[in-house]
Amino acid sequence: MAEYNYDVVVIGSGPAGEGAAMNASKKGLRVAVVEEQDTVGGNCTHKGTIPSKALRHSVKQIIEFNTNPMFRDIGEPRWFSFPKVLRRAEKVISNQVMLRTNFYARNRIDVFFGFASFIDKGKLKVKSPGQDEEILIARNFIIATGSSPWCPADVDFDHPRIYNSDSILKLNHTPRTMVIYGAGVIGCEYASIFSGLGVKVDLIDNRDRLLSFLDAEISDSLSYHLRNNAVKIRHNEEYQSIQGDDRGVTVEFKSGKRLRADAFLWCAGRSGNTKGLGLENIGLTANSRGQIEVDQHYKTSCEGVYAVGDVIGWPSLASAALDQGRSAASDLLQADDFRYINDVPTGIYTIPEISSVGKTEEELTQERVPYEVGQAFFKDTARAQISGEPVGMLKILFHRETFQILGIHCFGDQASEIIHIGQAIMRQDGEANTLKYFVNTTFNYPTMAEAYRVAAIAGINRVANL
Structure with missing residues (x-):
């Protein structure tokens, strides 16, 4: 049984673990990473963010090919199977693994493949099939084990027609009908993907509105376009039983x-990956969803042990997880670049996609903030007309008196890219963070970014007419 000593050991090589390991190494620490799978990247690369977004991109191309009149001059509409589309995603995954493997090599970070569990404070055991156990000793540990689909015991996920958001990537045929249970971010994204492939989808929501954390107008727009693509949304429903044959x-x-369907996809909740981690040996206990409690410096109640990413819960986004990992590494060195990650834009990769940052109309109304709205509809912009992507809008919420930007919400093609322009302006001080910035800035024409100027002028005109 070999023993190795490090300054910090990171458990998990997803975005959170990678961010922690790279930042710690850059700051001169001797770093090791433990990864349960046989290649780096974590669930983000292999089961979540990367494969689902690669799938979405391919399906979006299929939709364009089958609906664009220009392509109809070339040939008949084409039908693409789910496995064929999935093969494109697998190429992206292999490229990501190669890229990330090189990151660890260049930064002289040792990577151990196997299952990690704490023996005691400062000591971690790594066990991989067919190999001797290895012991890693360190003053600091960063738990970045991510999350997995929460699977209730009364649903038989071993049945070949019942899937969760991980196992769906092993689907080897294209069903004609599908029930997706859970209308959160993952459920809505997969509803878009499968409906784009021509699958008749029933999307089951146990609430009365899709993605209720979104601005209501944006949520309503998503509902409309899902229904327009033949997705049947059923609100306020809970399952009694799920039986496969x-x-x-x-x-x-x-x-x-x-309901009866060819396949069933469970997308209702995720659990932190803490089972078997030996937390009890260092005085830690995960909650009922497997999540670890941390303070605003990502410290657990065990000295020298941090936790970051999906394993701590909110916001459970790859973008936030990367920054949380970097911040935890900075904190253990008491570096001055530490920050608590609480200003995170949403990025939802439905078709069309959604992104937002800041307050919603509902929040501002509840807080009695005198706000006004500036909107630009993509159907009226030249770039959207040229690209054939007229669906969507940009919505800016601003203070009626100071013109300070309070929230930005975008629905439509490239929404997750467009949002960052507004996010950058919102982080500025003084008049730089006002609607007037967009009015007094010249945007390239034609661009999607030009929607900021259109929305800003519309907002100022609304105030002027009061």
């Missing part, structure tokens, strides 16, 4: 409804 899956609801 040789020909499909039957879902009984507490409301008395019954």
Whole structure:
């Protein structure tokens, strides 16, 4: 049994673990990373963010090919199977793994492949199949083990027609009908993907509105366009039983409804990956969802042990996880670049996509903030007309008296890119963080970014007419 000594050991090589390991190494620490899978990248690269977004991009191209009149002069509409589209995603995954493997090599970071568990404070055991156990000793540990789909015991996920958001990537056919249970971010994204492939989708939501954390107008727009693409959204429903057989899956609801489909996809919640980690040996306990509690410096109650990323819960975004990992590494060295990650834009990769930053109209109304709205509809912009992506809008919420920008919400093609222009301005001080910046700045024409100027002028005109 070999023993190795390090300044810091990072458990997990997803965005949070990678951010922590790279920052610690750059700051001169001797770093090791433990990864349970046989290649680096974590669930983000292999099961979550990267494959689902690569799938989405391919499906979006298929939709364009089948609906654009220009392509109809070339040939008939084409049908693409899910496995064929998935092969494109697998190429992206292999490229990401190669890229990230080189990151660790260049930064002289040792990577151990195997399952990690704490023996005691300052000591970690790594066990991999067919190999001797290895002991890693360090003063500091950063837990970045991520999350996995939460799977209730009364649903048989071993059945070949019942999937969760990880196992769906092993789907080897294209079903004609599908029930997606859970209308959170992951459920809505997969509803877009499968409906884009021509699958008849029933999307089950246990609430009365899709993605209720979004601005209501944006949420309503998503609902409309999902329905427009033949997705049947069913609100305020909870399952009673889910039974699979040789020909499909039957879902009984507490409301008395019954649905039958070729396949069933569970997208209702995720759990932190802490099972078997030996937290009890260092005095830590995960909550009922497997998540670890931390303070605003990402410290756990065990001295020298940090936790970052999905394993701590909110906001459970790859972008935030990377920054949390970097911040934890900075904190253990008491470096001056530490920051608590609480200003995170949402990026939801439905078709069309959604992104937002700052307050919603509902929040501002509840807080009694005198705000006004500036909007630009993409159908009226030249770039959207040229690209054939007219669906969507940019919405700026600003203070009626100071013109300070309070929130930005975008729905449509490239929303997750467009949002960052507004995010940068919101972080400025003084008049630089006002609607007037967009009015007094010349944007390239035609661009999608030009929507900021259009929305700003519309907002100022609304105030002038009061």
